[in-house]
Amino acid sequence: MILHIDMDAFFASIEEAKNPHFRGRPIVVGADPQGGSGRGVVSTANYEARKYGVRSALPISRAWQLCPNAVFLPVNSSLYLRVSDAIMNIFKKYSSTVEQTSIDEAYLEVKSQLKNQKMRIKEAKHIAQNIKKDIFAAHQITCSIGISTNTLVAKVASDLQKPNGLTVVEPGKEEGFLAPLVIEKLPGVGPKAAKILHEMGVYKIEDLQAVDPKLLLDIFGKRGEWFYRAAHGEGEDTLSTEEVPSKSLGEDHTFERDTADTGIIINKLFDLIDGVCQNLEGRCFRTITVVVRYEGFITHTKSQTEQFPQSIDYLKKSALKLIWPFLHNSRKVRLVGFRVSNFK
Ligand code: TTP
Numbered sequence: 639m640i641l642h643i644d645m646d647a648f649f650a651s652i653e654e655a656k657n658p659h660f661r662g663r664p665i666v667v668g669a670d671p672q673g674g675s676g677r678g679v680v681s682t683a684n685y686e687a688r689k690y691g692v693r694s695a696l697p698i699s700r701a702w703q704l705c706p707n708a709v710f711l712p713v714n715s716s717l718y719l720r721v722s723d724a725i726m727n728i729f730k731k732y733s734s735t736v737e738q739t740s741i742d743e744a745y746l747e748v749k750s751q752l753k754n755q756k757m758r759i760k761e762a763k764h765i766a767q768n769i770k771k772d773i774f775a776a777h778q779i780t781c782s783i784g785i786s787t788n789t790l791v792a793k794v795a796s797d798l799q800k801p802n803g804l805t806v807v808e809p810g811k812e813e814g815f816l817a818p819l820v821i822e823k824l825p826g827v828g829p830k831a832a833k834i835l836h837e838m839g840v841y842k843i844e845d846l847q848a849v850d851p852k853l854l855l856d857i858f859g860k861r862g863e864w865f866y867r868a869a870h871g872e873g874e875d876t877l878s879t880e881e882v883p884s885k886s887l888g889e890d891h892t893f894e895r896d897t898a899d900t901g902i903i904i905n906k907l908f909d910l911i912d913g914v915c916q917n918l919e920g921r922c923f924r925t926i927t928v929v930v931r932y933e934g935f936i937t938h939t940k941s942q943t944e945q946f947p948q949s950i951d952y953l954k955k956s957a958l959k960l961i962w963p964f965l966h967n968s969r970k971v972r973l974v975g976f977r978v979s980n981f982k
């Protein structure tokens with residue numbers, strides 16, 4: 639059996655546990671709201687704040703309008719990473735095969751000696767309940783768990799009864815479990831694909847199950863094949879536990895106020911390059927990219943690929959050449975970013 643575990647309102651739950659007097663109040667973790675004129679976004683909100691429509695990636699100024707009585711807190715990444723590591727260690731007590739997929743999410747494979755299927759499900763459920771107990775005892779936060787024979791269905795299941803949910807999909811019932819859900823619940827079906835599917839009259843996963851796979855292949859290419867298989871409840875039944883090296887490494891910065899001052903923009907770009915280089919740990923890469931977002935959210939990126947030497951000065955010179963055409967046009971810049979990719 640595969641368990642998919644996802645912590646509930648992760649950053650906000652950690653803050654709530656750390657400050658028990660906030661319990662019951664809406665909590666928003668993210669950028670400084672600055673009395674409603676703050677410029678960043680919400681990282682996450684607890685379930686109390688979600689009642690007001692506050693959610694991840696919403697502009698913090700909007701969150702302030704929606705829920706001015708919320709407790710607004712800055713992101714304390716080092717604390718969240720520590721808790722994340724501790725939770726991953728709890729998982730390792732229960733399974734030797736753990737695949738972490740984000741800061742608050744992992745798959746666990748439960749290998750069983752039991753022959754009887756019902757007993758195997760019972761065993762997996764028991765493990766899930768114990769994991770919940772252990773996490774709560776150590777950190778006073780809850781998680782939601784999905785159990786199935788494969789990763790895809792386990793992931794959909796973990797999301798279904800949040801917060802503090804436990805959803806078990808019995809072997810053989812995967813397709814029927816997915817059928818009544820809307821297609822947006824299927825991992826990989828983003829807003830663009832959903833729009834095309836809606837135009838085809840496909841709203842629920844059962845509608846997708848009935849579409850001719852050849853048609854899906856024609857419209858979506860390889861992804862269409864995936865949609866078809868996923869809709870029928872097919873997923874991976876083993877985990878990949880090898881660490882996947884990250885594909886890019888970057889940082890960006892939103893200015894307190896939009897600025898056309900090239901000195902300020904370039905200094906910030908150089909700070910970002912210093913920051914990225916500190917995290918490179920000697921890895922070699924072949925591509926650098928600069929990002930410039932003007933006021934009004936119009937965003938440009940420009941990349942250069944070559945054999946970059948390990949020299950910060952050379953990187954700064956190259957990045958400067960890339961960003962130059964975007965400056966000196968009196969347009970105000972909201973955000974600047976830098977990243978390296980194409981690791982060797
Ligand atoms: P999620 O698991 O997507 O969200 P969540 O744990 O806050 O809430 P849920 O109960 O729905 O699972 O993301 C985990 C953490 O990652 C989240 O607490 C904050 C961070 N995060 C961001 O910083 N920005 C984002 O846009 C998202 C989606 C998450």
Ligand code: MG
Pocket residue numbers: 644645646647648742
């Ligand atoms: Mg979560």
